[in-house]
Amino acid sequence: ALHITDECINCDLCPLECPNDAITMGDEIYQIDFTRCTECVGHYDEPQCMAVCPVECIEKDPAHAESEEALWTKFAALH
Numbered sequence: 841a842l843h844i845t846d847e848c849i850n851c852d853l854c855p856l857e858c859p860n861d862a863i864t865m866g867d868e869i870y871q872i873d874f875t876r877c878t879e880c881v882g883h884y885d886e887p888q889c890m891a892v893c894p895v896e897c898i899e900k901d902p903a904h905a906e907s908e909e910a911l912w913t914k915f916a917a918l919h
């Protein structure tokens with residue numbers, strides 16, 4: 841899964857792009873639900889949230905590193 845760092849400026853762009861509805865507003869900034877983020881595997885060739893983020897504050901979540909196979913399994917479970 842990916843996560844959003846505290847550099848987020850709440851531009852509202854990334855939630856619209858997520859095919860898994862994984863991005864919601866948190867207490868102060870947007871956050872990614874790691875149980876729903878497939879890193880866009882199954883939908884797109886690259887993470888759509890990273891592609892639109894103007895401040896590049898979305899990155900791989902070291903606490904929730906997943907293999908390509910695990911991401912495909914998650915995709916199948918979600919859809």
Ligand code: SF4
Pocket residue numbers: 842857858859860861862863872876877878879880881887888889890
């Ligand atoms: Fe959603 Fe894809 Fe970003 Fe994960 S990488 S939060 S699935 S847009």
Ligand code: SF4
Pocket residue numbers: 844847848849850851852853854855870889892893894895896897898
């Ligand atoms: Fe925050 Fe980047 Fe998402 Fe905009 S696109 S809300 S700056 S994480």
